[in-house]
Each structure stands twice: as C-alpha cells, then as structure tokens.
Amino acid sequence: MRASSLAAALFAFLALVGSTSASDPDLLQDVCVADLNSTVKVNGFPCKAQFNATDFFSNLLVKPGNTSNAQGSIVTAANVLRFPGLNTLGVSISRIDYAPGGQNPPHTHPRATEIVFVLYGELDVGFITTANVLVAKTIKPGEVFVFPRGLVHFQRNNGNVPAAVVAAFNSQLPGTQTIANTLFGATPPVPDNVLATAFQVGIQEVQFVKSKFAPK
Template sequence: MRMIRILFLVVSILFSSSNALTQDFCVADVKAVDTPAGYPCKNPAHVTAEDFVFDGLKMSGNTTNIISAAVTPAFVAQFPGLNGLGLSMARLDLAPKGVIPFHTHPGASEILVVLRGAITAGFVSSANSVYVKTLRKGEVMVFPQGLLHFQLNTGKSHANAFVSFNSPNPGLQILDFALFANNLPSSLVGATTFLDLAQIKKLKGVLGGSG
C-alpha cells in the first residue's frame, strides 16, 4: 500500500510539472540565433496568424540546374510557427531525369507523397541493404532517420511530391556535395573512396570544390 502511494505521488508530480511547463506554441524568433534546442520564442504579443501559415509550397521550384530538380523547404527558418512542434515539410520538383542525389537528414525521418509523375526512390540501411521502389501519384514511401536516400524522376514528364519530417529542422547533407564541393584534398578523397584522381578533380570542378 505504501509503495502504491509513493508511485501515485511520483506520477502526480511528473504530470503537474509537465503541465506547468506546457504552452500552446513557441513561434520562432528567427532573428535570434538557432541552437540545438531550437530558436527562442517570439514574444506572444507579437505573434500573428501569419506565423502559422506558409504559402511557399504552392509554386513549382526552378529545375534549371545541375540536378534538374528543386527542393522548396518549409522548415522552421521559413515557417516560424513550426518551432518546437516536431514537424516540417518540403516540396520536390523534378524535371525528366531530375534527381535529388543521395543525402541524409541527421535530425529526422522523412515520408514522401507523390503528387504527379513517376519517382523512383530508395534508401540504404546501415547493413547496406537497398530498398528501392518506383512510386506514382498517391503512393507514399518512408525514409528512416539518418539513412542515405534519393529520389529520381524516371518518367517522361515533370514530377513533384511533398515530403514531411518529424522535426522542424531535419538537417541535410548531400553526399556528392560533401565529397566534391569543399576544399578537402583530392588525394584524401581518392584514398577514402577509391575513386580515380582525375574523376575527383572533374567532379570538384563541376560542383565548385577545390584541393
């Protein structure tokens, strides 16, 4: 009986503390510095309905670039009302043969919903197992947090999709850019990837790297 009373007291304290710390929202003050804990809260007196609305996903992104694709983010930096809510979105636009290269989101899992066209998507597990599927309108695929994944337009027309994340700031690292768009010496890239030095220098030239 005494143990039950102690457990009841502990649970009561936990719930009362949790409720005391709960607030409806914490709209990001994006003029302040972002931290691992997120942005500080905007003064509630200055919060408006516009903080909870984002219209950037209604327009197609510009796909006239090296990957023939565009990503339009609706992360906390663009959409301050997401701060602290554990979610965000983005829009993908891919011209024919357009590709979102192998990349990871260190801070979130991702779910993709195809709106138009045919998108071949896949990811590689930490055991190097590969999971690939060609998705069409209305089909959905999930990409677990931190795993390398990609999307490729394998249809003959423009394709687009919405993706959502379980973080207001999922993070992004694109493998090709991590390897070839910086000043890491080409000799080190070659030694760690087994790629030909001439090919490495060519890719660095294309992606703006040096070394």
C-alpha cells in the first residue's frame, strides 16, 4: 500500500475510533426506557418491560428556573434520571438560566461534549485547554458555542437582563464536577494542607473557603 493510501486509511480508522468512543455506547435495540427502580446495577440502567409515549416526552425546560442563589444561575437538566426514554440513546439536554451578573461557574462534564444555543441575553463563555489556554467568546441569541468533553468551562451573564441557553450533550448522563464544590465541599473533605499547597495560600484561607461550601 502506498504511503499516502496508508495515511488516509489510518486517518479514517482514527476518525472512526474517535466517533465511537466519544459518547455513550451504541444501543442494541430500538428502545430501552430506564427502569429507575431496578436494583440491578449495570453501566446505565436496565430496560423497563413496558413503555409508552410519556417516557419519551419531557416539559422540564418549558419554564425559566429560579436563579435566586449565590451563583445567580440554575441548570434544569433533562437527563436519563428525569427523562427515562433517553436511556441508551447517548443524548441529553438542559436549560440554563442566568440572572444579570449570574454565572455557571467553572466545571467539567467527564462523559460528554456540550453545545449551547442562546435563547436570549448575551453570555461570556469559555473553556481552558490542558495547555492552560483560555478559549473565550461573547455569544448572543441564536448563536452556539461548544465545550469539548472533559475541559473546564464556564458561562457568565455580564448584562443587565436575564439570559438563557439550551445545552445539548452526547451522553444520557454527562456528569458535572464544579471545580470549587469538588475541591472545597467534598465529603470526606480534601485535606487542608493539600489545598493550601495547591493554591499557594495558608491553612486559614483554605478553611474559610471550605466554610462557604460545607455540605448542607
């Protein structure tokens, strides 16, 4: 095989591998509505014996969420835990609402890439690569922005009016790790000296920040 043909075949193979490993596993039947009450533990959820149209419908995203909290934002998630028909389909969706000045703080989704579509308002968004490069932009109604799987990212409403986006994921249950909550609100707690060294601050500063994220 000529070198150019070999390179093309290798590229095609890598593209195929990437496309098959970047989201949830393929389904093996038409539908598998999640049985959230099953005691069987699998990578996902077992299938219900009976299903109907209601399992494939959700009105979770119809109304704006309550943004009266410390971050000034709220994520309304329609993932498999609240939308059982998504089981094995490799997709989920959320609505994120932001008060003026509100933000969805730095976080990651370990199991999914995220793409957001702006419903209204304007947002400053960005993600950070593993080389510590910030990729950021301001997005407006009708525009979209994508956050690669596993990378730390954020959205912030710097405007004077509310904003909202619809976020789509290539996983039925993307998972979310908010950086501050993960480090300062874990149970059991991350040792103070670990965080003090990581952030180059004193133990007292770490304990003060931890007090803000103490489990309710």
